[in-house]
Amino acid sequence: MDETAVEQLGAKPLQPYVARIDAMKSKGDIPQVLAHLHLATGDAGLFFGFGSNQDFADSSSVIAFASGGGLGLPDRDYYTKxxxxxxxxxxxxxxxVTKTFELLGDAPEVARSKAAKVMDIETALAKASLTRVDKRDPYKLFHKVDLKGLRATAPEFDWDSYLKIAGL
Known part of the structure; x- marks a missing residue:
């Protein structure tokens, strides 16, 4: 890695992503922005992971696969213990996280406030996440649903927009 170039660029490579997030007007924009971020990052697990995987029930099939995500720390225990x-x-x-926001240009008090919101969101996601033991149980990981079932599971999330942008 060219550390000198990384230091010279600073946050510039992140600016298009930050601008996309800053341009959001409502929570209704989340699916579109998230799909773009998933594509740009190779699915970094922002809020949830999404990609393809073998069907647990039929290894000859590859299916779309959503999984828990959105945690900056390794797993739920880091947030709940x-x-x-x-x-x-x-x-x-x-x-x-505060320092990251400062490096992106936020004043220290704004950065602290944003970091607190990040921690609140990640803690809520962690509390809804599977435990380490549960993550090893394939029956707790695999809940095959069709698009109609996906929409019913998370009706406020615009899956059609997300999937269209994601190319699915």
């Missing part, structure tokens, strides 16, 4: 070490890790992560 109340021991001192976990609290320290969360505090350090929040400081990292």
């Amino acid at each position: 109340e021991d001192d070490k976990s609290k320290d890790i969360r505090a350090k992560y929040a400081a990292h």
Whole structure:
């Protein structure tokens, strides 16, 4: 990696993505923006992961696959445990997120506020996420649904727009 070039570029490579997010007018814009970000990042697991995988019930088929995501820390336990070490890790992560917002140009108090919102969102996602043990159970991972079922599972999310942009 060319660290000198990375340092010289700073946040410039991120600006198109930040601008797309900043241009959002309502939560109704989330599916379109998320689809673009998933495509641009190779599906970095923003809010959820989405891609293709073998059908657990029929290994000769490849199907669309959605999975939990959206966590900056390794798994749900980092957000839910109340021991001192976990609290320290969360505090350090929040400081990292704050610094990231500052590097993108936010004033320190704005960056702290945004980082707190990120932590709130990620904590809510973590609480809804599978435990480490559950993630090893294929029966807890595989819930095959068609598009109608997907729409019923998350009716406020515009799956049609997301899938169209994602090329599916």
